[in-house]
Each structure stands twice: as C-alpha cells, then as structure tokens.
Amino acid sequence: MNDPKYHLDTLAIHAGQPPDPVTGAIMTPIYQTSTYVQAAPAEHKGYEYSRTDNPTRTALQECVAALEGGQYGLAFASGLAAIDTIMRLFNPGDHVIVGNDVYGGTYRLFERVYRRYGLTFSWVDLADLDSVRAAIRPETRLLWLETPTNPMMRLADIAGLVETVRGHPILVAVDSTFCSPAIQQPLRLGADIVMHSSTKYLGGHSDAVGGVIALNNEEIYTQLKFLQNAVGAVPGPMDCFLVLRGLKTLGVRIERHSQNALQIAQFLEDHPAVQQVIYPGLESHPQYALARQQMRFPGGMISILLDTPEAGRRMVTRTKLFALAESLGGVESLIEHPYSMTHASTATSDIAVPKTLVRLSVGIENVEDLLNDLREALS
Numbered sequence: 108m109n110d111p112k113y114h115l116d117t118l119a120i121h122a123g124q125p126p127d128p129v130t131g132a133i134m135t136p137i138y139q140t141s142t143y144v145q146a147a148p149a150e151h152k153g154y155e156y157s158r159t160d161n162p163t164r165t166a167l168q169e170c171v172a173a174l175e176g177g178q179y180g181l182a183f184a185s186g187l188a189a190i191d192t193i194m195r196l197f198n199p200g201d202h203v204i205v206g207n208d209v210y211g212g213t214y215r216l217f218e219r220v221y222r223r224y225g226l227t228f229s230w231v232d233l234a235d236l237d238s239v240r241a242a243i244r245p246e247t248r249l250l251w252l253e254t255p256t257n258p259m260m261r262l263a264d265i266a267g268l269v270e271t272v273r274g275h276p277i278l279v280a281v282d283s284t285f286c287s288p289a290i291q292q293p294l295r296l297g298a299d300i301v302m303h304s305s306t307k308y309l310g311g312h313s314d315a316v317g318g319v320i321a322l323n324n325e326e327i328y329t330q331l332k333f334l335q336n337a338v339g340a341v342p343g344p345m346d347c348f349l350v351l352r353g354l355k356t357l358g359v360r361i362e363r364h365s366q367n368a369l370q371i372a373q374f375l376e377d378h379p380a381v382q383q384v385i386y387p388g389l390e391s392h393p394q395y396a397l398a399r400q401q402m403r404f405p406g407g408m409i410s411i412l413l414d415t416p417e418a419g420r421r422m423v424t425r426t427k428l429f430a431l432a433e434s435l436g437g438v439e440s441l442i443e444h445p446y447s448m449t450h451a452s453t454a455t456s457d458i459a460v461p462k463t464l465v466r467l468s469v470g471i472e473n474v475e476d477l478l479n480d481l482r483e484a485l486s
C-alpha cells in the first residue's frame with residue numbers, strides 16, 4: 108500500500124490504510140482509546156499507551172511519509188507543536204538561519220520562546236543565497252525555510268539552499284504548509300525534514316488542527332519520535348481520522364485550488380483597484396521560473412497590495428463568499444488582513460508585513476461565483 112511506485116493520488120487514499128484486519132472496514136477506525144491490554148508485563152511489543160502510539164495516528168503518519176517520499180512520519184497536535192518538537196533537537200548556543208518572511212507563529216515561537224532557552228536566530232532573505240552563506244556560523248545547526256512564504260509569496264530555492272549549506276552540520280527543514288506534497292516534495296530536493304500545519308491543505312476542510320513531519324534520516328527520526336512521546340503534543344485519534352479523510356482528496360483539491368487561484372490572480376492583476384498581485388502562477392512573479400521548476404501547481408494562496416490600508420479593510424469586510432478569517436487551505440475561500448490578523452505578532456518587528464496587504468486563500472467553489480464576489484467587493 109505504501110509502495111513508492113504508486114502516484115501521490117493513489118498513496119493519499121491507500122498508504123498506511125489497509126482494510127481493518129478484524130472487520131474488513133475500508134476506512135481506518137478511530138481508535139478512541141488511551142491504553143491497550145497487554146499479555147504480560149514488560150514483554151509487550153504492540154501498542155501500550157496512546158501518547159506513545161495510536162493506530163489511527165500510525166495510519167496518518169505512514170500516509171504522510173508516503174506522500175512526501177519519506178521513510179518516517181510523525182503527527183502532532185498542531186503545526187506549532189510539530190515545529191516546537193523539531194526545535195527541541197537543538198541545544199543552548201545553537202544558531203538557526205531562518206527566512207525573514209515566515210508564518211507569524213513561527214516568528215513568535217523562535218523569538219519569544221526559544222531565544223529564552225539560548226538559541227540564536229538570523230533572519231535572512233532566503234532568495235539571496237549569498238546572504239545565507241554569509242549567515243553561516245560554526246554553531247549553525249538549522250536552516251528553517253518556508254516556500255512560498257506567508258504572506259509575501261516569496262519562493263526559496265530548496266535544492267539551491269541545500270547545496271549552499273552542504274558540508275556544514277546544518278539540518279534543512281522546510282515548512283511546506285502552503286504547498287502540500289501535491290505541489291512540492293522537499294525531501295526529494297534534499298531537505299532533511301518537511302513539516303506541515305495539517306490544519307491547512309492536508310486536512311483541507313477547516314475542521315481539525317494538527318501538524319506533521321516527514322523525513323528519511325533514521326537517527327533524527329529516532330530523536331523526534333522520542334521527543335514526540337517525551338513532550339507529548341500528540342493529536343487525538345479523531346483529529347488524525349479527519350486529516351486522513353481529508354488527505355484522500357488532496358490531489359483533486361490542489362488542482363482545483365490552483366485553477367481557481369490562477370483565474371482569480373489574472374482577474375485581480377487587471378483590476379484598477381489592485382496595485383500588485385503576488386502569485387507564483389503569474390509571469391509577473393519575480394520567481395516565476397523557479398515556481399515552474401519547483402512547484403507542480405501554483406497553489407491556492409494569493410497576496411495582493413491595495414492602494415491604502417483603508418482599501419484593504421474595505422475589501423475584506425465586503426466579500427460574501429470569501430469569509431474574513433485566519434487560517435487557509437480549506438475548501439472554502441477565506442480573506443484576511445495579515446498585518447492586523449495572522450501576522451500581528453510581527454507588526455512592530457523588522458519583518459512586519461505591509462499594511463496594504465490582503466491575503467486570499469482560494470477555495471474550490473465555482474470560480475465565477477468567486478470572481479463575482481471579488482468584483483463586487485472591489486466596486
């Protein structure tokens with residue numbers, strides 16, 4: 108079922124999810140249990156306690172690993188819990204290079220939590236490989252990147268960055284939340300760890316919060332597996348089931364998200380009220396060539412710049428189908444104002460986002476309905 112000969116669309120439906128051996132149930136059961144009966148003390152080889160392992164979580168972990176082309180998968184209670192667990196691989200004094208345009212919660216975790224534990228961070232423009240090279244120190248242990256970034260939609264050249272840090276004891280971890288493995292598979296480009304907020308495209312239905320990691324290195328997997336149990340930020344079986352359920356349609360959803368988003372990006376690019384559209388599927392994107400090379404689809408996320416912050420406020424409160432909400436990647440379209448919403452924690456920092464920026468998460472509704480909604484909101 109996990110055979111890499113299968114295409115992603117097939118793995119999404121079958122990997123880690125053989126029919127239930129007891130009943131033949133085709134859907135993975137929700138093993139809503141905290142503990143497991145053992146035959147004899149200390150000899151048990153199977154499941155023991157659900158923080159350590161749970162069969163519904165195992166199915167999700169195996170499925171995610173297969174989709175990313177990884178040997179190992181791990182699931183967590185949220186995307187941030189997954190990032191937090193990765194950060195616990197490191198020690199006081201270790202240095203991290205991180206893109207200067209990241210998810211606000213990642214910035215907050217690094218600067219407001221991990222800095223207190225003696226980690227240091229350099230925030231650099233990852234599109235400029237020379238500045239990455241210049242940021243490397245003897246104590247650098249991690250390069251953390253998002254691509255495309257949230258919300259500025261800048262791309263990082265994963266293979267190029269892997270090459271840039273080669274020969275140094277630096278792990279490359281990619282937050283691939285904006286893409287999902289249907290668009291890019293960072294492990295195949297040489298990254299050590301890929302991470303997702305499964306709250307977004309993997310779950311895809313705005314009904315569960317979760318995070319996942321996939322990787323190939325057995326030693327790092329063993330450490331992360333230890334930390335997953337030792338720290339304990341695990342998802343419950345119901346949430347694992349919901350993400351597994353969502354994953355089955357990942358391929359068709361991403362294709363439709365991308366088709367809708369491309370049409371909407373083209374419409375917005377021609378609209379007089381819109382100053383700039385930032386979307387990897389448009390030729391006007393400064394890294395369009397890299398997007399073509401690295402991404403199978405341009406994805407469902409679009410950022411636009413309007414003339415004034417007031418115009419942005421007006422737009423996000425006037426759409427009817429595009430709901431004003433944080434988060435992204437669900438079947439329903441969302442719109443938001445990053446400066447005051449998702450990225451408020453960076454507002455006073457060096458990496459603040461423009462006040463005139465509006466971010467769209469394009470859903471899989473009928474595209475004409477979505478276009479009309481935006482046309483009316485901008486009129």
Ligand SMILES: *Cc1c(COP(=O)(O)O)cnc(C)c1O
Binds near residue numbers: 188284306
């Ligand atoms: C949402 C998000 C996260 C955090 O995930 P949660 O599930 O909300 O904890 C991390 N990175 C990116 C790019 C995100 O969009």
